[in-house]
Every structure is written in structure tokens, then in C-alpha cells.
Amino acid sequence: MKKEYVKHVYRPFTLEPLVDDAATIGHDFKRYLSYHLGRFHGCAPNYIYEALAYSVRDRLMVDWRNTWNEQLQPGNRRAFYMSLEFLIGRALGNHLLNLGIHTATDQAMLNYSQKLEEVIEEEPDAGLGNGGLGRLAACFMDSCASLRLPVMGYGIRYEYGMFRQYIENGYQMEAPDHWLQNGNPWEIERIEYSQRIQFGGYTEHFIDKEGNSRARWISTHDVLAIPYDIPISGYRNKTVNTLRLWKAAATDEFNLIEFNAGSYTEAVQSKNQAEDISMVLYPNDSSENGKELRLRQQYFLASASIKDAMRVWVRHGEMDFRKFAVENVFQMNDTHPTIAVAELMRLLLDEHGLHWDEAWSITSSCMAYTNHTLLPEALEKWPVSLFERLLPRLLEIIYEINAQFLRKVSMKWPGDVERQQRMSIIGEAPYRHVRMAWLAIVGSFSVNGVAALHSQLLRDGLFHDFYQLWPERFNNKTNGVTPRRWIAHANPGMTSLISEQIGDEWIADLSQIVKLKPLAAAKHKAFHAHWRAVKLANKQRLAALVKADCDVDFDPHALFDVQVKRIHEYKRQLLNLLHVIHLYVQIKQGKTEHMVNRCVLIGGKAAPGYYMAKRIVKLVNSLAEVINNDPDAQGHLKVAFLPNYRVSAMEIIAPATDLSEQISTAGKEASGTGNMKFMMNGAMTIGTYDGANIEMLEAVGEENFFLFGLRAEHVDALRHDYRPWEYVEKDADLRAVMDLLRSGHFNACEPGIFDDIINSMMSSTDPWMTLADFRSYIDAQQAVATAWQDTEKWTSMSILNTAASGFFSTDRTMLEYNREIWKLKPINNG
Numbered sequence: 053m054k055k056e057y058v059k060h061v062y063r064p065f066t067l068e069p070l071v072d073d074a075a076t077i078g079h080d081f082k083r084y085l086s087y088h089l090g091r092f093h094g095c096a097p098n099y100i101y102e103a104l105a106y107s108v109r110d111r112l113m114v115d116w117r118n119t120w121n122e123q124l125q126p127g128n129r130r131a132f133y134m135s136l137e138f139l140i141g142r143a144l145g146n147h148l149l150n151l152g153i154h155t156a157t158d159q160a161m162l163n164y165s166q167k168l169e170e171v172i173e174e175e176p177d178a179g180l181g182n183g184g185l186g187r188l189a190a191c192f193m194d195s196c197a198s199l200r201l202p203v204m205g206y207g208i209r210y211e212y213g214m215f216r217q218y219i220e221n222g223y224q225m226e227a228p229d230h231w232l233q234n235g236n237p238w239e240i241e242r243i244e245y246s247q248r249i250q251f252g253g254y255t256e257h258f259i260d261k262e263g264n265s266r267a268r269w270i271s272t273h274d275v276l277a278i279p280y281d282i283p284i285s286g287y288r289n290k291t292v293n294t295l296r297l298w299k300a301a302a303t304d305e306f307n308l309i310e311f312n313a314g315s316y317t318e319a320v321q322s323k324n325q326a327e328d329i330s331m332v333l334y335p336n337d338s339s340e341n342g343k344e345l346r347l348r349q350q351y352f353l354a355s356a357s358i359k360d361a362m363r364v365w366v367r368h369g370e371m372d373f374r375k376f377a378v379e380n381v382f383q384m385n386d387t388h389p390t391i392a393v394a395e396l397m398r399l400l401l402d403e404h405g406l407h408w409d410e411a412w413s414i415t416s417s418c419m420a421y422t423n424h425t426l427l428p429e430a431l432e433k434w435p436v437s438l439f440e441r442l443l444p445r446l447l448e449i450i451y452e453i454n455a456q457f458l459r460k461v462s463m464k465w466p467g468d469v470e471r472q473q474r475m476s477i478i479g480e481a482p483y484r485h486v487r488m489a490w491l492a493i494v495g496s497f498s499v500n501g502v503a504a505l506h507s508q509l510l511r512d513g514l515f516h517d518f519y520q521l522w523p524e525r526f527n528n529k530t531n532g533v534t535p536r537r538w539i540a541h542a543n544p545g546m547t548s549l550i551s552e553q554i555g556d557e558w559i560a561d562l563s564q565i566v567k568l569k570p571l572a573a574a575k576h577k578a579f580h581a582h583w584r585a586v587k588l589a590n591k592q593r594l595a596a597l598v599k600a601d602c603d604v605d606f607d608p609h610a611l612f613d614v615q616v617k618r619i620h621e622y623k624r625q626l627l628n629l630l631h632v633i634h635l636y637v638q639i640k641q642g643k644t645e646h647m648v649n650r651c652v653l654i655g656g657k658a659a660p661g662y663y664m665a666k667r668i669v670k671l672v673n674s675l676a677e678v679i680n681n682d683p684d685a686q687g688h689l690k691v692a693f694l695p696n697y698r699v700s701a702m703e704i705i706a707p708a709t710d711l712s713e714q715i716s717t718a719g720k721e722a723s724g725t726g727n728m729k730f731m732m733n734g735a736m737t738i739g740t741y742d743g744a745n746i747e748m749l750e751a752v753g754e755e756n757f758f759l760f761g762l763r764a765e766h767v768d769a770l771r772h773d774y775r776p777w778e779y780v781e782k783d784a785d786l787r788a789v790m791d792l793l794r795s796g797h798f799n800a801c802e803p804g805i806f807d808d809i810i811n812s813m814m815s816s817t818d819p820w821m822t823l824a825d826f827r828s829y830i831d832a833q834q835a836v837a838t839a840w841q842d843t844e845k846w847t848s849m850s851i852l853n854t855a856a857s858g859f860f861s862t863d864r865t866m867l868e869y870n871r872e873i874w875k876l877k878p879i880n881n882g
């Protein structure tokens with residue numbers, strides 16, 4: 053009963069570009085505020101933001117239309133970035149930067165007695181992601197638009213994004229993030245491109261007129277997927293790409309059946325069930341979500357997106373599906389959307405009547421997979437029983453993919469039954485399940501990790517069997533971050549200072565930032581003084597945030613020592629806390645002569661169901677409580693936990709940081725991207741030999757990086773015979789730290805609450821080996837303190853870090869994806 057959308061064609065007209073001066077922008081703002089929003093005599097500040105957002109969005113429209121038209125030219129190959137997460141943050145400031153209308157808009161708002169910086173603060177973060185993986189997707193979108201690459205993002209328009217974290221009595225509390233409450237001025241609903249997504253039902257096999265055996269999936273409970281488009285502007289290049297987010301809605305019939313059966317309330321209930329699919333982002337980072345609703349989300353995204361890409365392709369006159377893979381490529385962000393492999397097969401087989409071999413050849417040449425983690429708890433395994441009930445036709449297809457694949461394996465390694473079991477897409481224990489990572493590898497022509505070490509560990513470890521079978525499929529694409537948001541937007545002071553010296557081309561081509569390197573020499577005294585003044589102003593801005601949100605006084609002249617990221621044992625916030633306790637012990641013993649005044653800031657969300665992570669949050673707050681209220685610590689040490697870490701907070705944090713903590717257990721952090729934001733903003737890194745830290749260290753030189761700790765291979769070797777208590781026995785500093793923690797000094801009113809933390813660190817099976825790295829970490833921190841005391845030296849190292857950060861732009865990452873995987877032609881709309 054698909055209703056065809058009737059397109060009304062109107063006489064073509066030209067769109068005049070809008071004028072970008074302060075008077076016109078101000079005029080548009082007034083028109084939206086009064087004529088569109090109906091606010092006249094003062095209003096809540098969010099309406100000021102909304103009216104301005106519309107005025108700015110208008111200025112994207114012509115370029116958005118032109119970019120669409122260019123991309124849709126038949127024959128133009130396109131890429132689709134499929135991701136369950138896009139951690140976008142705010143858009144207004146970013147578009148002002150990209151359009152080059154910040155100054156004019158600032159002036160326009162002043163004419164209405166509004167401060168632009170305050171209006172910008174009214175925008176809620178679009179927090180449709182957990183952490184690094186989701187933020188990476190957002191940085192990729194930015195870079196693709198800035199490079200004019202025809203890439204569209206596909207995601208889910210969650211009604212509730214990442215939860216809002218607040219702290220009560222030191223404990224993490226979670227509140228829903230209803231970010232759409234006041235509407236979203238950036239999105240455009242395109243209900244005419246809705247798709248029907250099937251769930252449940254059963255399959256029927258039959259022989260068609262030509263005598264081919266075919267299948268149909270029937271008696272399904274369908275859900276509508278409605279697309280919402282968000283503009284992604286490029287940096288001053290007239291390019292506006294699209295992020296298309298799907299919202300779930302009930303189909304009309306679905307309601308009608310219930311309604312006609314005389315049950316109005318059941319009809320409404322089924323509507324709610326349909327809408328549940330896009331209701332909330334699952335808040336787990338780096339761990340699996342075995343919930344049925346999560347699998348529904350995954351299939352909903354994959355099916356809607358592939359059908360949409362096919363719709364566009366067919367509309368442009370193509371029906372020869374052998375060419376589909378020539379013009380379309382899908383990049384799967386982790387295994388989350390991997391069901392797309394089976395869905396594309398289903399559509400080609402069942403809806404378009406292709407034969408298996410043809411369909412497989414198309415599918416496996418337009419899918420590409422990026423792996424983001426080696427942590428076993430993050431590897432997705434869906435029970436076969438769930439698949440059978442929810443996606444019966446897809447399970448059949450997965451079985452057939454697996455059967456053909458295992459035939460290939462047995463041809464290459466005859467008789468190697470164990471290998472076949474290891475490589476089977478279907479795992480048997482403890483219950484039959486689908487291994488999504490295996491499905492992704494088998495169905496893709498490209499498999500990449502996200503930093504050199506991580507890609508190597510994939511080849512040597514987790515994916516070794518597959519690497520032996522298909523070595524050409526495996527490649528590395530080291531992550532990056534966009535310098536537009538993370539330098540130009542977040543750090544305008546440093547941006548002007550750099551541009552005064554080397555021009556401003558570095559914003560669109562970060563490799564040019566290396567031109568700063570000569571300015572690190574001590575003789576450039578005035579430049580160094582400016583560099584420090586910018587950092588100081590940024591630290592004052594962060595200190596104000598810390599005061600407002602934590603009620604802790606940070607001295608902007610102190611060393612700002614920062615660790616912000618998801619709270620996870622592998623990221624080892626605990627190791628940081630052991631150092632904090634160590635400093636506190638030193639203070640109490642009067643040994644302050646080698647210390648520097650330090651402000652330690654920790655922030656990040658713990659998954660609501662992750663007990664240990666939540667205890668770590670409590671420990672940070674307990675330490676802060678004791679230390680900040682101890683007069684002995686004054687002038688030496690402050691500690692704060694910043695609640696609700698998010699993109700807009702990071703925009704204030706990174707530019708103000710002196711020391712960036714990147715201290716994961718070696719081999720566990722696939723890449724990290726927070727590390728790169730800090731480096732670009734002139735922070736020094738204290739870090740392990742892990743993820744992209746290694747490449748940062750190579751870029752800047754060991755003398756400008758505080759490296760410590762075991763290497764990945766040492767961690768693995770030590771695992772078999774790990775005895776953490778021996779480190780405690782042998783190291784008086786560590787003993788003092790553990791004794792003080794055990795004594796209950798930081799939890800006098802709540803005895804025992806940190807026992808589980810202590811026991812985990814003391815366990816021979818502690819996978820994170822926190823105590824093994826204690827000594828090396830403390831020594832590196834002492835080296836930091838010594839370096840900090842030499843202000844000139846520190847300034848020079850800071851400049852060198854920024855100057856060496858050119859490689860870590862997502863522009864470079866995207867150019868590599870494009871050269872080696874996507875092979876797209878930049879669009880020509882200049």
C-alpha cells in the first residue's frame with residue numbers, strides 16, 4: 053500500500069545568494085524572531101538562538117542544493133558513512149566559521165544588544181554518540197565537506213542522546229537528554245523519502261516463472277523510517293554535504309488494523325513501540341549491548357540507508373545492478389551497522405531478482421569495514437534465536453554466506469576443522485550466535501584499524517586467520533580530528549596568533565602547521581610570550597567553568613593536568629588517581645620541594661551499568677573533597693571532577709590544557725582522538741606506547757613527549773605471571789598510596805566503598821595492570837614537573853607539539869580513505 057509521493061513540478065527559478073553583511077543578517081534575524089517565531093517583547097534566550105540559526109541556515113541553502121545536484125549527476129561515485137553514532141556537538145559556531153560570517157554576525161547581534169558568544173551557548177549539544185567513535189564520525193563528515201568529497205552520513209535521529217551526567221554526593225547520576233525539546237533548526241524532514249522497514253514474520257520459498265528458486269519475507273511488522281537531513285558545511289568552499297538521520301514511526305496500516313479491531317489504545321501502543329526504535333542512544337562505550345532493541349536499531353539504520361541509496365541510484369536511470377558497486381560504497385563504522393551486508397544481499401536477491409553470485413559480487417565490492425576496538429567485551433555477538441525471530445530472512449542469508457565462505461576456508465586449509473570453527477560466522481558457545489565482526493570481514497573488500505599499532509594487532513591477533521586468507525583486504529587508517537572545530541573554532545586566540553605568523557592556509561591544510569616549528573626556537577621571545585598569554589586566557593576560561601560546575605578554584609598559573617574521556621578501566625583513570633594520592637602523601641610529609649602547583653581535572657561519563665567505572669567517578673570526587681579542603685594542599689594541588697563531559701566542554705578544555713593524560717594499558721586504546729585535540733592546542737602528552745600516541749610521539753620526537761609504561765607485547769607476556777602485590781612490597785611510594793587508600797582516609801563516612809577498586813588493582817588477573825605501570829608513571833610525572841619549571845623550555849615544547857600535529861587532521865585521514873578505499877572524485881561546485 054505504498055503511497056506514491058506526487059511531485060509537483062514548478063517553473064524553475066534561480067536562487068539569489070543572500071547578502072552576508074551585518075545589516076542583512078540582523079534583518080533576517082529580526083524577521084525570524086518576530087514573523088516566524090512570533091516573539092515580540094523579549095523571550096527566552098533559546099528563541100534568540102533559534103532565530104539566528106535559521107538566518108544562518110538560509111545561507112547554506114544554495115550551496116546545499118548545488119552540492120546535491122553535483123553529487124547526483126549519474127556516473128558520480130558516492131560514499132556513505134554508516135554509523136549508529138554521530139557526536140556532533142553544536143553547529144552554529146561551526147557554520148559561522150565555515151561561511152566566514154562570524155564577524156558580521158557578531159556585529160548583527162550587537163545591534164540587538166545580544167552577545168554572539170552567549171547566543172552560541174544556547175544551542176544544545178547534539179550528543180548522538182558515546183565518545184571517540186561517534187566524534188570521529190562527526191570529524192569525518194566535516195573533513196569530507198571541506199575536501200568536497202561526495203560522502204553522505206547515515207545515522208539515527210535519537211530522540212534522547214547521550215545522558216546528562218550530574219553528581220550527587222560524589223556519585224554519578226543520569227538524566228535524560230531531551231535535546232530536541234526546543235526543536236532543531238538545522239534539520240529538514242523529508243517525509244517523501246520515507247522507507248518501510250520489516251521485522252518479524254517468516255520466509256516463504258518458491259519457484260518463480262523462470263524456474264529460479266526465490267524467497268519472500270512476509271507477515272512482517274513494519275516500521276517507517278523518516279529521514280531528517282542536517283547540513284554539513286565545508287570550510288569556505290561552497291560545499292554542503294548531508295547527514296541523513298532516520299526517525300522511526302508507525303505505519304498507517306499498522307495502526308489501522310488495531311484500530312478497526314476496536315482497540316484504540318492498542319493502536320496507540322503499537323505506534324509507541326515503533327517509535328521506540330529511535331528513542332534513545334545506548335550509552336555503552338566499548339562494550340556490547342545485547343538488547344533486542346539495539347539489534348532493531350542496527351537493522352533499522354542499515355535497511356533504511358541501503359534502500360535510500362538504491363532509490364537515488366535507480367531514480368537516476370540505472371537498473372543494471374552490476375554497476376551499483378561501481379557508483380556506491382558503504383563505510384561501516386564498527387560492526388554496529390554490519391547487518392547491511394546481509395540486507396544488501398536480500399534486496400538484490402529478493403527484490404531485484406539477482407542470482408546469488410551476482411549479488412555477492414556486488415555486495416562484497418561495495419562494503420568496507422572499520423574496526424574500532426580489540427576489547428573482547430565490545431565484540432558483537434547476536435543470539436541466533438533472536439535473529440530467527442526478528443530478522444528470519446537475514447539469518448537465512450547469513451547462513452548461506454557462511455556456508456559458501458567455509459567452503460573457501462576448507463579449500464585453502466583442507467581438514468583444518470579447528471580453523472573452520474574459529475572462522476565460522478556462526479559461533480556455538482555458550483549459545484549459537486552471529487559474529488558480527490566476521491560477517492563484516494567476509495562481506496567487505498576493505499578492513500581497517502584506526503592507528504598503526506591497532507591495525508597490526510588486528511592482523512597478528514584477532515583477525516589473523518582472515519589476514520592469512522585475504523591479506524590484501526587489510527589496511528590502516530590512522531584517525532584524526534578536524535582542525536576547524538578543534539583549533540579554529542575552539543581556540544580563536546591561538547588561531548589568530550598562528551595566522552599572523554604563517555598565514556591562514558593551515559586551517560584548510562594542516563600539513564602547513566609545520567611552518568610554526570622554527571618559531572619554537574628560544575630567540576622568538578615575543579611570540580613565546582604571546583603563546584603563553586593565549587594559553588593563560590584559555591586557562592582563565594576553563595577555570596571559570598570549573599568554578600561554576602565543580603565549585604573548585606583553579607589557579608590559572610598552575611599546571612593544568614587533564615584527563616577527559618569515557619570512564620573505563622582500560623583508560624586507567626585509576627592510575628591518574630594513584631598519582632594524585634602520591635602527591636597528596638608527599639604534601640602531608642612536607643616533601644614539596646620538587647613539586648609544582650598542579651590542578652588535576654578529570655571528566656567523563658561512566659556507562660550507567662558499569663559498576664567499576666561509577667566507583668572510579670566516586671573516588672575522584674572523594675579525593676577532591678579531602679584534598680581541596682586540606683590547607684596543606686593549598687598552592688600545591690587541586691582536584692576536580694567536571695560533570696557532563698561533552699563536545700562543547702572539550703572545546704573549552706583542550707585549549708586550556710598543559711598536560712594531556714593518555715595513559716591506557718598498552719594495546720587497549722585502538723587510537724584515541726582526544727590525544728590529538730590536546731596536541732593541536734599545544735598541550736604536552738604524558739602517555740603510554742599505545743594507539744595513536746605512538747604516531748604522535750614519532751611526529752613530535754621523544755624529547756617532547758612524556759612516554760612511560762609497558763609496551764603491548766610486555767603487557768601480554770606479563771599477563772601469565774602477574775603479581776601486583778610485589779610492586780607494592782618493593783615500592784615505598786606505592787605502598788604509602790595503597791595504605792592511605794585502604795585506611796579509609798578518603799571515605800570516612802562510607803567505609804568499604806573503594807574495596808572493589810583496591811581488590812581489582814591487587815588482583816593477579818587485573819587485565820589493565822595498573823600497578824605494573826605505577827613507578828614508571830610517577831617518574832614521568834616528576835619529569836613533567838621539572839620541565840614545567842623551565843617556562844621557556846615548556847613554551848617551546850608546546851609550540852613543537854602544535855607544529856607537529858599536521859598529520860592528525862581528519863583531512864589527511866579522509867584523503868587516505870579516498871585514495872585507498874572510496875576512490876571518489878571531488879565534486880566541482882566552485
Ligand SMILES: *Cc1c(COP(=O)(O)O)cnc(C)c1O
Nearest residue numbers: 183184617698699702724725726
Ligand atoms: C574527542 C572526544 C572523545 C574521545 O576521547 P578519547 O580520549 O580519544 O577517548 C570522547 N568524547 C568527547 C566529547 C570528545 O570530544
